[in-house]
Amino acid sequence: MLINEPNRHHDEHDRDHPKGDTDNRDNVYGIGFGIADITGPAVEINMMGYAHFGQDGGGIHTRLYSRASIVVDGLGNRICYVNVDLCGAPQLAKTLVIERLHLALGSRIYTHENLLISATHTHSGPGGYFQYFLYIITTEGFNKQSFYAIVDGIVESILKAHKSIKSGRIYYNKGDLLDASANRSPASYALNPKEERERYEYNTDKTMYMLKFTDLQNNPLGMINWFAVHCVSMNNSNHLVSSDNKGYAAIKFESNFNGYKNVGKGPFVAIFSQANEGDSTSNTREPICINTGEKCDRITSTCGGKNEYCVSFGPGRDMFESTKIIGHRQYRKATELFQLAERRVSGPIAFIYQNINMTKRLVTLEDGTEVKTCSAALGHSFAAGTTDGEGDSHFTQGTTAGKESKLFDAIRNLLKTPSQESVECQKPKAILLPVGEMTVPFRWTAEIIPTQILQIGDVVIVALPGEFTTMSGRRIRNDVMQMFRHHRLKKEVILAGLANTYTNYVTTFEEYQLQRYEGGSTLFGAYTLDAYREQYKYLTKKLIEKERIPFGEQLPNFLEQEFSLKPGVFFDHPQSGHEFGDVLIQPLTSYTPEQTVEVKFIGANPRNNLRTDRSYLTVERFYDSVWEVIATDGHWETMFKWERKNIILGTSEVTIVWNIPKNCTKGVYRIRYFGDGKSLLGKITSFTGTTQSFHFFRHRSRSSPDTDHPNQKHHEDDEEHCSSDAACDIDQF
Incomplete structure (x- = not known):
């Protein structure tokens, strides 16, 4: 991998990248944005997110999109940042996207190293697009329609961005958004060291980070922001495809520039990205026992020992209203940051990337102790689900080794008995599924993990390959910032969650001990975060020193082994006495x-x-x-x-x-x-x-109160919104 290597391959679309000062001290970059549809099959395919059998698609509320942004410096070095309305970013899709781009543009333009794909983490899209077996069980196997809709859409969005590159400037801003998230595992968070917790005011990351893009005449081209909150406003009773709260915010923001009719068409693109949302929920009301109205057990999230009665809700009267409210709050904050963004981003483009094997990886802790990660495994707490979406009623969060159901251990052993090494390594996790040791019909989860950092001048974007909890993300961010400070460099460090692959959760060592859902879903054991911290410090050091590093192990491709038990459409016939469309x-x-x-x-x-x-x-x-x-x-x-x-x-x-x-x-x-x-x-x-x-x-009514719920917000200039160009305005639902 070459750090900050000049891109020698140019084509007709490179004519608009900035010439002159190669350090970009004049703050001018080549900027491109694109958007494309990735919705896929809207019916009969199980939705990816809650792993809830029976939650099959039954239509569309909002479509899903791939939104791409490209930034090029004066040397022709470029990065491409893509955000997809998916539960996670499928690694195999990225591999095929790069192959398609190589055919279209040549092999030196977009690669694994300079392309980052992050997911919003909506739980309301058709599944079946991951190559690893664990994530396609509820979809009855791999779904080609879903997968190729994603690949095609990502490629199209990148090509649109590539063709639209023009000279412009980038502005940075950040600010706190306090009413759009809550910590769903506060008991786990409380186990982190007191002195560490006291450095932060909140138990979730409340900061929204923003990049604003304009042309040289200050006309807006696009926007990217990052904010940590789960896209679970739409719950597991939903059957309509939905981009959830971040999708709502994006549609609303884009309509201000493109006109309301042009949903998903551009040219202005608003990217609402994910961050370290592992324990950050959009269901902001405290969980309650729906059968009694009392508070749930703080450790197990149960009511009388049953997890299905402990539920957290969003701020609205139903999931649709909650989605609007949380989405509107993100939109509102993003609008404020966009309007006030004045600090120009300057400096060169750089990137660094490496694949690592996270299984049994040796790690040296800060005190010199040598530890290792484990073969991947999911705990009994994983099967319990969360207060956002309950799992199987036979499981509870907080189940540690020695307290698990022996009956389910026996059932598990019919599939695979975990090795003693894995049992000891994963403690205090009570292993339900030793997925790292399960290879039939093929691997159940990833072990070769992509790690990556992008740099746009004085802004650094760290690609997190999973769902990092609040404190896990904070430690990564602080590590990277300290590495730059050690070299007397000041950088703004942004976390991009669910990037380039999906590896479930990453907790801190302390949070892992309680084995709530997030700890039970931390695949590689108690030292998973420590391994990632070591890796990202290494990447940062090499990025600063502009050193070449090995690409790492090749990413697997199981496309030829994938199968589906889901039948296609046999035939359609209108009801007796009718025609289609009646x-x-x-x-x-x-x-x-x-x-x-x-x-x-x-x-x-x-x-x-x-x-x-x-x-x-x-x-x-x-x-x-x-x-x-x-x-x-x-x-x-x-x-x-x-x-x-x-x-x-x-x-x-x-x-x-x-x-x-x-x-x-x-x-x-x-x-x-x-x-x-x-x-x-x-x-x-x-x-x-x-x-x-x-x-x-x-x-018309002029009695509506002005609250922060868009359904209740009143505009004095309603008639101006109702032009022939846009008969209806998103501000008014």
């Missing part, structure tokens, strides 16, 4: 603000056509003698729901919901459904269904 339930003749339009059609399976970068629905307004589209299935106020009626007959129905924003323009509207039916012979035919038109009458 309207079963028409809209009313008229509506007023904040009412809900709900219509139903004869449908077909959406897996026949993913309609990538398109839509299964449109809400249209008759304006100037034509029907104009004012909302799609990517807009927050719409819902696309698909329901199988009879699997033998192949019948299904589609329900489309439009929650009318209160500032919509009066006029005549209609709703259309776009589907694709599959015949018994396998031929797929597109069709369209259209409702009768209906009227929307506007009645």
Whole structure:
């Protein structure tokens, strides 16, 4: 790997990268942004996140996107930062993305070393895209539709960013956001040394970090921010694809620049990235026992010994409102930081990368003691789930070695008995699944882990390959900052979570001892964090010294071994007496603000056509003698729901919901459904269904209080928001 090596490969798109001072002391960079759809199959595929059998997709609330940003310095050195609306960043997808980019642009432009892919950690997207067996059990195996939708979308977003590169400037800002997160394992956090805890005011990271990108005329090009909070506002009862709170914030932010109709189209791109969110939840209300109303047990998160009764909730009345509120709070803070960002980023682009084997890795602690990591294993506490989403009722958080169920140990042994070495190494974890020793049908979890640091002038981005808890992330950040300070360099250090692969959780040694969910999910044992700290200090040192380091072991590729037990679509058939697209339930003749339009059609399976970068629905307004589209299935106020009626007959129905924003323009509207039916012979035919038109009458109210919930926020300039260019505005749902 070459540190800060000039990129010798140039093409026609490099003409806009800045020339002149190679140190970028003039603060000018080449900047590009791109966005593309990665939604994938919206129905019948189990959602990735809660590992909840039965939580299969049933439609779309918001689409999922890949958002890419590229920064180039005066020497042509570049980095590419990609954020995806996924539960985690699949390492195999990154490998294929790089192969595709090499074919399109040559092998020296984007590589494992300078491309970072981070995930928002939404729990409401179709799964089946990881190559490791553990993560595709609930999806009945590997899902090619899901996987290739992700690969295609990431590539497209990067190519769009690459083609859009122009000279510009970058600004840095940061500030605290206090009301959008809470610690879901405060008992674990409290085990960290008192003197360490006293250095921080909060038990979650409340700081939002921001990079603002403009062209040389100060026109906004894009934005990236990082804030640590789980995307679990949508709970495990949800069946609609959703980008959750960070996706809501991104859509809302982008609409300010692109117009509300252009969801997912750019050109302005807003990236709401993840950080060290391992113990940071968006369900900000304290967990309670839903059967009694009392507080849950602090250690086990149980109520009378049962984990399913202990639940934490978001600030809203339901999961949709909670998603809006937490998303709006991130949007609001990001807007403030964006508007006030004045500090210019300056200096060269650099990057460093290395794959490491985290199994049985020797680590030297600060006191000189030599320890090692373990073969990967998941504990009994892992199976208990969290207050964000309960696991199996037979398990509880806080279960340590010697206190586990012997019955489940016996059942486990039918799959794989953990080695004695692993049992001893992982203590006090009570091993439920020795995943590092399980290789049938192929590896269950990753052991070769990518580690990476990107540098944009005086800003450093550390790629964390998993879910690091608050204090784990703080230790990594402090280590990197201290390394720079030791060399008399001042850098702003940002953590990018869930980057380049997925390795479950990383706790501190102290947090690990309690074995709550996060500790039970720390794969490589009690010294996992210490191994990562040692590695990131090494990377930082070599980055500063501009030294070459080995690439490390090659990343595995199990694509040829992947399989699926999930059947495809057999065929579709309309119900007797109907055609595809027939309207079963028409809209009313008229509506007023904040009412809900709900219509139903004869449908077909959406897996026949993913309609990538398109839509299964449109809400249209008759304006100037034509029907104009004012909302799609990517807009927050719409819902696309698909329901199988009879699997033998192949019948299904589609329900489309439009929650009318209160500032919509009066006029005549209609709703259309776009589907694709599959015949018994396998031929797929597109069709369209259209409702009768209906009227929307506007009645303005000036009595709404101005609170921080967007549903209640009132705008004095409503009429200005209701132009023909944007019939409805996201500020008003």
